[in-house]
Amino acid sequence: RPAQDVRPGRPAISVIAHRGASEDAPEHTLAAYRKAIEAGADALECDVRLTADGHLVCVHDRRVNRTSNGRGAVSALELADLAALDFGSWKDDLEAAGRAVDPTEEPDRQTDDPERTSVLTLERLLELVADADRRVELAIETKHPTRWAGQVEERLVELLARFGHTKPATGADWTPQVRVMSFSARSLHRVRAAAPDIPGVYLMQFLTPRHRDGRLPPGVGIAGPGVRILRAHPEYVAKAHRAGHQVHVWTVNDPSDVELCQELGVDAVITNRPKEVRSQLGLG
Numbered sequence: 001r002p003a004q005d006v007r008p009g010r011p012a013i014s015v016i017a018h019r020g021a022s023e024d025a026p027e028h029t030l031a032a033y034r035k036a037i038e039a040g041a042d043a044l045e046c047d048v049r050l051t052a053d054g055h056l057v058c059v060h061d062r063r064v065n066r067t068s069n070g071r072g073a074v075s076a077l078e079l080a081d082l083a084a085l086d087f088g089s090w091k092d093d094l095e096a097a098g099r100a101v102d103p104t105e106e107p108d109r110q111t112d113d114p115e116r117t118s119v120l121t122l123e124r125l126l127e128l129v130a131d132a133d134r135r136v137e138l139a140i141e142t143k144h145p146t147r148w149a150g151q152v153e154e155r156l157v158e159l160l161a162r163f164g165h166t167k168p169a170t171g172a173d174w175t176p177q178v179r180v181m182s183f184s185a186r187s188l189h190r191v192r193a194a195a196p197d198i199p200g201v202y203l204m205q206f207l208t209p210r211h212r213d214g215r216l217p218p219g220v221g222i223a224g225p226g227v228r229i230l231r232a233h234p235e236y237v238a239k240a241h242r243a244g245h246q247v248h249v250w251t252v253n254d255p256s257d258v259e260l261c262q263e264l265g266v267d268a269v270i271t272n273r274p275k276e277v278r279s280q281l282g283l284g
């Protein structure tokens, strides 16, 4: 059905590419983020973790086992170890397994493309955003922040400052291009203490009694409920809006969930399929 603006006078729903255009390309690879930018995504979501030698890399799981041909925890590996792994072929293998593959057919592998197989550092992703031919935002999620007692946030703010994503002391005009998301209120608090002008998104898997009325931890501006919360508690969006918060929902892949988000007037959807979701919303 045609897209409808259920929030007259409000900006269009922002479409955030979850781990890049991760339905089309291996998650968290440069190829996935390039596809997301091509698809017209307003923002790119990525998860960050610290390597044993202190680099922030874009990897979702604690271990590299699912998304690479290696094994072990990111925190126990150095960047050079990760750089030697293949972070792309697992997706080709999964796709091949889901198809009836003709054994005489050449495998549709793109493993010789380093942008599809290499581990991505946050620094390289920030370069991609800086070089994009239009403004693209970043929504960075801190993973396992408690384990590192502040090091993830410290390194993150340092990198963001280097790329001009923290407010300049000069008081010049500045609009944030990066948000930091976390399931940990403490992690958001640490980022805010170091860089008070970077917006925080409080991610929620369940709606606990403490947040049911739309309130968030102190100083956090944006609510990040899982879409399951909206299915069970559609009234949550209006409550969060009344409390003064934007609502960014994850992970909205199913067309019926996109429709629900649109009807409820959320501010952003985080999706593996930015192109299709933009098209469903009448944005592209």
Ligand code: G3P
Residues within 6 Å of the ligand: 018, 045, 047, 060, 141, 181, 203, 250, 251, 270
């Ligand atoms: O964008 C928030 C969402 O990514 C949180 O869940 O497990 O995909 O990081 P996860």
Ligand code: CA
Residues within 6 Å of the ligand: 045, 046, 047, 141
């Ligand atoms: Ca995430």
